[in-house]
Amino acid sequence: xxxxxxDVKDLCSSSGKCxxxxxxxxxxxxxxxxxxxSYMLTNFCTEHNVxxxxxxxxxxxxxLGLPPVWTQTDSTSDMNVVSVLNCMYELLQxxxxxxxxxxxxxxxxxxxxxxxxSLQLSCTQLKEQLELSKRENMGVVxxxxxxxxxxxxxxxxxxxxxxxxxxxxxxxxxxxxxxNHEMKRKERELNKLKERLNxxxxxxxxxxxxxxxxxxxxxxxxxxxLWKTExxxxxxxxxxxxxxxxxxxxxxxxxxxxxxxxxxxxKQMKKDMVAILSSKRSIVKGDKQDHSAMEVDSDxxxxxxxxxxxxxxxxxxxxxxxLTNSVRRQWRRLKNYVxxxxxxxxxxxxxxxPRETSKEMGKMRQEKKQCKDSIEKQQHLLQxxxxxxxxxxxxxxxxxxxxxxxxxxxxxxxxSLEDQRxxxxxxxxxxxxxxxxxxxxxxxxxxxxxMWLKHQFLNLSPFADTKTPxxxxxxxxxxxxxxxxxxxxxxPEKPIVTSPTPGYRPSVSPSTPDLLHTLSLICENSSSxxxxxxxxxxxSFLAAQQKWWISGDNHSGLMLxxxxxxxx
Amino acid sequence: xxFSEVFKQSNQLCKVSPDGIYLATCVQYRLVVxxxxxxxxxxxxxxxxxxxxxEWSSDSQFILCAMYxxxxxxxxxxxxPDWHCKIDEGSIGLVASRWSPDGRHILNTTEFxxxxxxxxxxxxxxxxxxxxxxxxxxxxxxxxxxxxxxAERRDxxxxxxxxxxxxxxxxxxxxxxxxxxxxLQWSPNGCVLxxxxxxxxxKVLLYSLDGRLLSTYSAYEWLLGVKCVAxxxxxxxxxxxxxDEKVRVLNHITWKKIAQFEHPATIxxxxxxxxxxxxxxxxxxxEELSLDNITLGSPVLSSHSKYEIHPTxxxxxxxxxxxxxxNPKIDNMASVIWVWDVQKMSLEAVLxxxxxxxCFQWDPRCSRLAICTGNTKVYLWTPAGxxxxxxxxxxxxxxxxxxxxxxxxPLILLGKEELCLCYTNTDTEDK
Numbered sequence: 001x002x003x004x005x006x007d008v009k010d011l012c013s014s015s016g017k018c019x020x021x022x023x024x025x026x027x028x029x030x031x032x033x034x035x036x037x038s039y040m041l042t043n044f045c046t047e048h049n050v051x052x053x054x055x056x057x058x059x060x061x062x063x064l065g066l067p068p069v070w071t072q073t074d075s076t077s078d079m080n081v082v083s084v085l086n087c088m089y090e091l092l093q094x095x096x097x098x099x100x101x102x103x104x105x106x107x108x109x110x111x112x113x114x115x116x117x118s119l120q121l122s123c124t125q126l127k128e129q130l131e132l133s134k135r136e137n138m139g140v141v142x143x144x145x146x147x148x149x150x151x152x153x154x155x156x157x158x159x160x161x162x163x164x165x166x167x168x169x170x171x172x173x174x175x176x177x178x179x180n181h182e183m184k185r186k187e188r189e190l191n192k193l194k195e196r197l198n199x200x201x202x203x204x205x206x207x208x209x210x211x212x213x214x215x216x217x218x219x220x221x222x223x224x225x226l227w228k229t230e231x232x233x234x235x236x237x238x239x240x241x242x243x244x245x246x247x248x249x250x251x252x253x254x255x256x257x258x259x260x261x262x263x264x265x266x267k268q269m270k271k272d273m274v275a276i277l278s279s280k281r282s283i284v285k286g287d288k289q290d291h292s293a294m295e296v297d298s299d300x301x302x303x304x305x306x307x308x309x310x311x312x313x314x315x316x317x318x319x320x321x322x323l324t325n326s327v328r329r330q331w332r333r334l335k336n337y338v339x340x341x342x343x344x345x346x347x348x349x350x351x352x353x354p355r356e357t358s359k360e361m362g363k364m365r366q367e368k369k370q371c372k373d374s375i376e377k378q379q380h381l382l383q384x385x386x387x388x389x390x391x392x393x394x395x396x397x398x399x400x401x402x403x404x405x406x407x408x409x410x411x412x413x414x415x416s417l418e419d420q421r422x423x424x425x426x427x428x429x430x431x432x433x434x435x436x437x438x439x440x441x442x443x444x445x446x447x448x449x450x451m452w453l454k455h456q457f458l459n460l461s462p463f464a465d466t467k468t469p470x471x472x473x474x475x476x477x478x479x480x481x482x483x484x485x486x487x488x489x490x491x492p493e494k495p496i497v498t499s500p501t502p503g504y505r506p507s508v509s510p511s512t513p514d515l516l517h518t519l520s521l522i523c524e525n526s527s528s529x530x531x532x533x534x535x536x537x538x539x540s541f542l543a544a545q546q547k548w549w550i551s552g553d554n555h556s557g558l559m560l561x562x563x564x565x566x567x568x
Numbered sequence: 569x570x571f572s573e574v575f576k577q578s579n580q581l582c583k584v585s586p587d588g589i590y591l592a593t594c595v596q597y598r599l600v601v602x603x604x605x606x607x608x609x610x611x612x613x614x615x616x617x618x619x620x621x622x623e624w625s626s627d628s629q630f631i632l633c634a635m636y637x638x639x640x641x642x643x644x645x646x647x648x649p650d651w652h653c654k655i656d657e658g659s660i661g662l663v664a665s666r667w668s669p670d671g672r673h674i675l676n677t678t679e680f681x682x683x684x685x686x687x688x689x690x691x692x693x694x695x696x697x698x699x700x701x702x703x704x705x706x707x708x709x710x711x712x713x714x715x716x717x718x719a720e721r722r723d724x725x726x727x728x729x730x731x732x733x734x735x736x737x738x739x740x741x742x743x744x745x746x747x748x749x750x751x752l753q754w755s756p757n758g759c760v761l762x763x764x765x766x767x768x769x770x771k772v773l774l775y776s777l778d779g780r781l782l783s784t785y786s787a788y789e790w791l792l793g794v795k796c797v798a799x800x801x802x803x804x805x806x807x808x809x810x811x812d813e814k815v816r817v818l819n820h821i822t823w824k825k826i827a828q829f830e831h832p833a834t835i836x837x838x839x840x841x842x843x844x845x846x847x848x849x850x851x852x853x854x855e856e857l858s859l860d861n862i863t864l865g866s867p868v869l870s871s872h873s874k875y876e877i878h879p880t881x882x883x884x885x886x887x888x889x890x891x892x893x894x895n896p897k898i899d900n901m902a903s904v905i906w907v908w909d910v911q912k913m914s915l916e917a918v919l920x921x922x923x924x925x926x927c928f929q930w931d932p933r934c935s936r937l938a939i940c941t942g943n944t945k946v947y948l949w950t951p952a953g954x955x956x957x958x959x960x961x962x963x964x965x966x967x968x969x970x971x972x973x974x975x976x977x978p979l980i981l982l983g984k985e986e987l988c989l990c991y992t993n994t995d996t997e998d999k
Contacts, residue, residue, distance in 0.1 A: 184724045191723075194682055201660050213653040217672060217689045228735055236732045236739055243714070244777050247759040251821075 066090050263320070266327050273330040277337060571960050572607055572978075572989040575600075580969055581619060582987050585628040588974045590646065592631055593987060594619040599633055599644060604978065607989070613644045616654075621664070625671035626713065632674060634665035641665050641674060643689065655687055669713025669733050684718070686736055695736050701726065703766075705751035709733070710758040715777070717761050719749050728752060728763060728775065740779040746771060750794070757803040760820070764794045764808075772797065772808055774823055783823035787816055805910065817913070827913040831906055843954040844920040845947075905939060907949065919949060927969040933976030940967035946981055946990060959988060 045053040058068045069087050070080060390409050581594035584604060591602045597618050601611040617635035624631055633642045639662040643653035661679030668675060674687045681702035686695040700706055701719035708717050713733060720727040720741075726749040730740040748766040755762065760782065765771040770793030774782040785808070792811035799806055805826075806818045815829040903924045909916040921941045928939040939947040944964050948955045959965045959981060969982045979990040 187721075187724050194680065197680070198682055201658075210658075211653070211655045211687055211692055211694075213689060213692060214651050216692060219670070219672060219690055228737060232735065233737060236734070236737055239714075240732075240739060240777055244759055247757055255821075 061087055061091075064091075064094065263323065266323060270323075270327045270330050273327075273334050277330070277333055280337065569957050570991040570993070572991070574961055574965060574983075574986045574988050575607075576985060577982065577987045578985065579619065580982050581622045582971075582980055582982055583622060583624055584971070584973050584980065585624045586626055586974065587628040590624075590628065591980070591989075592622060592624065594622050594633070599631060601631070601646065604973065611644075611646065611649055613642075613649075615642050616640055623665075623667055625667050626669055627671045630671060632665060632667055634662065634676075636662050641676060641687075643674070653689060657685065666707070668716075669709050673733075673736075675707070697729070697731075701749060703748075703750050705753065708753050708761075710754040711756050712758050715739070715754070715758065717752050717754060719752055719763075721749070728761065728779075730761075730777070730779065742775070742779045744773055744775075745781075745784070746773065751797065753797060753799060755799050755803040755806075755820075756801055760803070762797055762799070762806055764797050767792045767795065767811060769793050770810060772806075772818075774806075785818060785823060785825070787814075787825070788812070800910065815908075817910070829906075829908050829915070840915045840918055842918045842920065843949070845922045845956065903941070905937075905949075907937065916951070917949065917954075919947070919954065921947070926967075929970060929972055931972050931976045932974055936976075938970050938972065938979050940970050940981065942966055942968060946970065946979070948992070957990070959990070961986075961988070 054070045058070060061067070061069055066087055067083060069084050386408075390405065390412070575593060576595050577593045578596050579594060582591070584591050589604060590610065591604045591607070593600045593602070597615045599611075599613040599615060599619065599622065600609055601613075602609050613631075613633075615633050615635060617638045617640065619633045620636040621634040622631060623634075629646055631644045631646070633644065634640070635642075639657040639660070641655040641657075641662070643655075645651040655674060655676065657676055657678060660682065662676055663679050663681065664677040666675050667673070668686075672689050674689065676685045676687065677700065678685065681700050684697040684700050684707075686697065688694075697718060699720045699722050701721040703719055706719040709715070710717075716731045716733050718729045718731065720729050726744045726746050728740075728742055728744055728749075729738060731737065732739050744763050746763065746765040747769050750764055750766040752761055752763045754760070759777050761775045761777070763773045763775060770786050770788055770791070772785045772794060774785070776782050787808075787810065794808055794810050796809045797806065798809075804820050806820070806823075807815055808818070809815045813831045815831075816825050817827040817829070818824060819826045903921045905919040905921070905925055905928060906915060907917040907919070908914070919939065921939070923941040923943055926940050926942045928937055930937055935951060937949040939949065941947075944961065944966060945956050945958050946967055948957070959967060961983075965981070965983045965986060965988060967981045967983060971980045971982075973980065977992060979992060981988045981990055
């Protein structure tokens with residue numbers, strides 16, 4: 001409303017500071033943001049212009065579609081507060097809504113501006129791309145054009161070359177034919193010249209053309225020459241054919257021989273192959289046997305044919321084919337078999353080898369056992385033979401063997417005797433030791449006895465002095481014994497007693513009679529005592545000792561004999 | 569090794585009689601006949617002009633002496649020195665002269681190969697054979713002397729004529745499928761005739777005695793073809809040497825190639841024994857020679873610089889294979905001899921000489937190869953080893969060619985103007 005605006009302007013101008021009011025349907029280019037809430041209070045309404053202001057506001061409100069603020073029908077000049085507040089509330093609502101829509105619109109505008117920017121960017125990019133692709137396209141087009149040009153030029157060249165070669169070939173062939181013609185022409189000319197020359201020479205009847213021979217020679221083979229007739233000509237032909245036939249026959253013979261040889265070789269090969277296959281195969285295949293039987297039959301057939309020498313060539317050819325086919329079959333089988341063996345070996349390599357080795361080992365062990373048995377048997381036999389030889393002294397054929405046997409026997413006897421001697425020595429040692437012990441015991445016993453007797457005598461009888469010299473004798477003897485005894489006792493300590501050296505024997509032997517003597521004395525002495533058990537024992541002991549010494553003497557005699565033997 | 573004294577000879581004409589008793593040499597216009605063992609002069613004949621060609625008859629009774637310039641042929645008898653025979657071809661000229669196998673006919677080839685005149689010494693009769701072909705080997709006699717094969721060219725076509733040497737009866741006359749027949753050769757058993765084309769085309773044709781074509785063999789096209797052909801003495805193999813430095817061996821049953829021998833510049837086979845001639849100069853004026861054995865695998869021979877490539881002209885197609893050996897010589901490696909073992913079909917030995925090989929020949933009795941290179945040494949190769957011998961001579965005996973005696977033992981060495989015999993009875997071969 002222009003009036004209102006002018007009024008407002010008037011009002012504003014009158015006031016001083018004024019603010020241009022945003023009016024509906026009238027957008028001013030206000031520099032101020034629209035949604036700022038800091039309004040400057042303006043002096044729109046003063047105490048003087050209230051009704052004008054009211055009417056103005058009524059008009060504005062009415063234009064906005066709101067109920068008026070004040071109506072003149074009101075009794076009082078005072079404003080209706082309720083309606084004013086309502087109006088204000090409505091106005092505030094309107095304002096809010098307006099601000100909301102403003103915000104929305106601002107957002108929308110931002111969005112749209114962003115979109116626009118992005119679109120512009122993409123647009124520029126696409127434009128650039130387009131430019132690039134356009135340029136590339138131009139380049140490619142250019143290249144294509146150049147290549148096409150090249151192709152065209154090459155095709156032209158090719159065409160030219162082909163034409164050239166055609167031309168040259170034509171030239172060459174034409175020249176060749178030309179030269180041939182020329183050559184033939186020249187040859188004809190030459191022939192003509194030759195003939196002409198010949199004619200001239202012949203016509204001249206050159207007398208110099210002659211043979212001057214002192215005497216005619218005979219033919220080389222001594223035969224008379226024959227006239228030239230048809231017979232001779234036929235004979236010549238015949239001879240020529242004969243020589244040709246001879247050559248063919250000899251060649252054929254050679255080929256036949258070769259053929260026979262090869263066939264033999266093939267047969268042999270086939271036999272070998274069949275043998276190998278039949279022996280190696282563990283599973284007996286009926287088909288194979290039949291085949292081999294068939295082949296055997298065919299072989300027999302072939303042999304029959306060949307031996308009969310039938311002239312039917314087809315037959316022989318047929319059998320030849322059979323042979324080759326059968327050989328091929330066998331060869332194929334052999335190949336398959338070998339291949340299978342190889343495969344088997346590859347698979348069962350680990351098993352097969354130890355099995356084989358174990359088998360071999362078993363075999364070897366068996367062989368070892370056998371060998372051992374045979375060796376033992378042989379040893380037994382040898383021993384038997386040797387013992388037999390020892391026994392059979394009379395059964396000797398050669399003196400040397402007899403002597404050797406004797407020698408062996410004697411050596412064995414020597415050994416046995418040595419053993420015996422050793423054993424005797426041991427026994428003797430034992431016996432001496434025993435004797436020594438015995439004697440020692442005896443001595444101790446005698447000493448005790450003597451002491452006891454002495455005591456008894458001293459104690460019992462007054463004839464102690466008279467018996468004393470006997471006793472002294474006996475004492476002396478006892479002392480002697482005692483002396484000897486300790487010597488005797490000490491003797492065993494010496495190793496010389498037990499040594500079986502013959503040298504020592506005589507030295508020992510004199511002392512033993514002394515011992516015996518002393519012992520016998522003691523025995524005599526002791527025999528007077530009432531102790532008879534001991535006597536018996538002593539006597540028996542003495543007898544045993546005597547026996548022993550005798551045997552010892554014998555033993556020494558034996559020793560001597562041994563020595564004698566040894567000296568032989 | 570013993571050497572005989574040096575005798576004079578001219579024109580490399582020195583031949584041993586087929587029975588091995590006589591040795592005939594030509595000195596200018598004289599014909600000297602010696603005994604081979606004693607080298608005593610037995611006969612001396614004088615011809616009318618310098619002798620161009622000399623040949624023994626097959627029965628060793630007569631010697632043919634041809635004087636091409638004069639167009640004369642003189643025949644001498646060994647048994648009867650008084651007997652004489654003179655054949656004058658007259659103005660028609662003489663290019664070649666040879667005996668027939670029976671020793672009683674003489675075939676003279678006239679100048680320009682106009683015709684071949686067959687003179688009979690038995691009947692004084694004359695026969696003419698027209699249009700003989702002027703090629704490398706246009707005539708060949710079979711070994712048994714029964715047949716003669718002759719190449720003929722008529723109306724720009726090649727023919728082969730087979731004559732019976734008995735009475736010169738034309739047995740067969742057939743055309744060959746060759747462009748330009750270069751040579752023909754009978755097999756040693758006389759049943760097959762090998763015919764080969766000129767070097768512009770590789771083609772070998774095999775004809776039976778009765779004129780049937782048995783087989784054709786062509787290894788390749790458009791390159792230079794066959795250079796030389798040789799039969800094995802048993803007639804089982806045919807060796808064909810060609811310009812591609814290879815030798816191909818055909819078998820007589822199928823006439824197909826069974827082996828191909830190559831001759832590369834580097835040999836890498838360690839089983840091959842390579843002999844290289846090395847010259848040592850120990851004292852001034854004395855040239856000593858030693859041969860080194862070099863077994864291969866070493867890079868020494870792998871460099872090309874070791875071989876001297878001599879573009880020599882085609883020389884000495886002496887290829888007479890042993891039953892066990894074949895040995896071709898290659899022009900661009902003219903100082904190298906390759907010895908192949910035919911039983912194993914492999915290379916056996918390679919001999920590298922210091923100078924190009926001039927001549928080599930197999931011993932007729934055993935596997936021994938004699939080689940000469942134009943210097944004063946003669947070389948002998950056997951499977952056991954290689955040997956080089958200095959030929960004693962005052963002025964330096966340059967060995968130009970050599971031939972073996974038919975029984976194998978004395979080796980005849982021919983120098984420029986002299987000849988010498990080499991006795992190999994007491995040879996000691998050492999490696």
